[in-house]
Amino acid sequence: MLSQKTRYAMVALTRLAREYGNGAMLISELAKSERLPQRFLENILLDLKKMGILGSKLGKSGGYFLLRHPKDVNLAEIVRQFEGxxxxxxxxxxxxxxxxxxxxxxxxxxxxxxxxxxxxxxxxxxxxxxxxxxxxxxxx
Amino acid sequence: MLSQKTRYAMVALTRLAREYGNGAMLISELAKSERLPQRFLENILLDLKKMGILGSKLGKSGGYFLLRHPKDVNLAEIVRQFEGxxxxxxxxxxxxxxxxxxxxxxxxxxxxxxxxxxxxxxxxxxxxxxxxxxxxxxxx
DNA sequence: CAAATGTACACTAAAATGGTGAACATAGTG
DNA sequence: CACTATGTTCACCATTTTAGTGTACATTTG
Incomplete structure (x- = not known):
């Protein structure tokens, strides 16, 4: 079975894909609206940023956003990263x-x-x- | 990835399938010839016995043997048992x-x-x- | 009875899982 | 410039799973 981490990553990514083109989304908003544990989610988003999938902005009106086009991110890459x-x-x-x-x-x-x-x-x-x-x- | 337990179970079962019809095989012989850790293998064989796949005989000239015909044991059952x-x-x-x-x-x-x-x-x-x-x- | 086998049950060390804590860095706003 | 809202870093932790091992016991055959 997939780990929680992988499942959370998939949920977060599909949400950010729906927001693609709408600028950055707060971790707190993402966590709340998708019912993900915020502190754990932070680690996951950071991993996705290091993979070059997400971008982030600091400070006021900061947050995370999908860097690549949604057609250029697939689950094979995500599962490999989080499951091995x-x-x-x-x-x-x-x-x-x-x-x-x-x-x-x-x-x-x-x-x-x-x-x-x-x-x-x-x-x-x-x-x-x-x-x-x-x-x-x-x-x- | 599959656990060692599952891998050992598959190796032990294929060996016992090759010996099907030739009576019981010692744990020690099975462990040695297939290079499986004997004590760990004992636990695995016991599980397989409880599943109704293997039978055993105690005492001298004892050992384990496949109860069912090799065509009546498949990997789905084995993977479910040992991996969930x-x-x-x-x-x-x-x-x-x-x-x-x-x-x-x-x-x-x-x-x-x-x-x-x-x-x-x-x-x-x-x-x-x-x-x-x-x-x-x-x-x- | 003795020896050779399997059986039972508890225990353990190491790694993976699913997080949390505390301090810090940066960007924008007044 | 100071303040505040954000993400970042790094370490830590409790629990569960994995991969076994220790010790004693039960059964069969010779």
Whole structure:
């Protein structure tokens, strides 16, 4: 299961994506309106800023805002940052590959094959889930 | 990422599936030949016994053996037991569903939609991964 | 009975999770 | 310039999870 941190990040980002183009939003307002713990949220927003996804302004009328266009931020990047590898086994991870201590030949391992397929499908779904897609309202 | 416990369980089970029909195998032999920490493995095998997947015999020439046919044990069951829910969000879990504290209407939530698709694909792959499939040797 | 096995239950060290506290830096306003 | 509202930094903390280990016990076979 995803950590609270990742879930909070997704909620905060989709909100900031809806506000895209409207200037900065206060942490306090974001926390209150989305029901996120403010102090914890501060850490998360700071991480997102360091990733180059959010920008911030200090002082009066300061706050956070989405730097990139919502179509240029996807969940794969967010999940990687806050959860670590998308893969369930390091032997099928793209960014954090480590060879398996059990396998003599990974190409013949059927366990690996299953988890490789799962990783690839999961990654594809997460990568296609841009903030733009996430804030689209379903047709009635 | 999957825990060591889950990985060890998968390794032990595929080995016992290969030995299916050959009687009991010593924990010590299983641990040594598959390079698993024996004491930790004992806990895992006990869990698998309680799940009705393994049987055991005490005393001399005792040990563990697969109770069910290898085609009747799949990774979905194993992952659920040792990792908890297959879903990444409780709002898309089948066995551990919990409503989302953020959503007003889950049917309209696009985040949920993404993770529901991921859950369903993952579950399908894990369910089709029976021990019988896992021990098949690839054709040359 | 003795030895070889699995069983039970408690315990522990280290890491991850989900935060909080206190002081500081910066930008805008009067 | 001083004040105040904001974000920033860094350290700290309690709880839970992970990955085991310790010790004693129960059962079967020879």
């Amino acid at each position: 590898p998308i893969a369930l086994l390091s032997c099928v991870s793209e960014k954090a590959y480590q060879s398996c201590e059990f396998c003599k030949d990974e190409t013949l391992c059927n366990i690996r094959k299953v988890f490789k397929e799962i990783r690839d499908l999961t990654f594809e779904k997460l990568e296609n889930a841009t903030l733009e897609e996430l804030i689209k309202t379903s047709p009635l | 829910p297959i879903a990444l969000l409780s709002c898309v879990s089948e066995k551990a569903y919990q409503s989302c504290e953020f959503c007003k209407d889950e049917t309209l939530c696009n985040i949920r939609k993404v993770f529901k698709e991921i859950r369903d694909l993952t579950f399908e792959k894990l369910e089709n991964a029976t021990l019988e499939e896992l021990i098949k040797t690839s054709p040359l």
